[in-house]
């Protein structure tokens with residue numbers, strides 16, 4: 001059974017809710033999923049370290065990367081984690097694992113594309129196999145469920161107007177469904193890729 005790790009940072013909870021919805025999608029396919037949340041406290045003198053998380057990522061068949069969009073790119077906390085992943089780059093530990101990405105921001109655009117482009121470049125540097133989003137924006141199908149309402153294909157995007165007063169994070173119902181379907185797609189792609197790898201090896 002393929003094992004999928006979702007590694008992400010979330011400051012105010014929206015990226016966390018998205019990660020949970022992706023995990024729900026993975027579970028619906030009967031596959032194993034692990035949610036790994038990066039925390040600012042794991043960074044000392046600019047360097048992120050958590051050996052337990054790294055070991056779990058080394059064991060996973062697929063890694064899904066998630067970060068809120070901060071200033072048009074990945075959050076600094078998540079970048080510190082990604083840079084720590086350079087140890088896996090040297091040893092090619094994550095090579096040939098499935099990879100995918102997601103982001104959340106406050107504005108409808110908010111330059112979220114920048115975050116997904118960076119995450120896909122990162123996966124390429126690691127020698128990973130990037131899986132994009134497969135769903136057509138559902139309005140093209142005459143539906144109002146909000147699936148891929150932001151029309152993103154490199155990975156998935158979600159958006160919630162930023163609250164200036166705090167409060168509990170909520171996820172748009174379309175963004176939640178988009179994330180669930182994405183989780184299913186990643187799990188199915190991982191299963192197919194693993195079978196292919198097995199066939200080549202035997």
Ligand SMILES: Cc1cc2nc3c(=O)[nH]c(=O)nc-3n(C[C@H](O)[C@H](O)[C@H](O)COP(=O)(O)O)c2cc1C
Nearest residue numbers: 010011012013014015068070071072105106107110
């Ligand atoms: C430092 C900082 C920079 C941000 N930059 C952007 C941005 O470039 N574009 C945007 O649309 N929203 C931006 N936002 C809003 C966040 O992306 C938004 O609040 C998002 O939901 C945060 O995700 P989270 O709840 O998982 O932390 C920024 C927020 C912060 C705190």
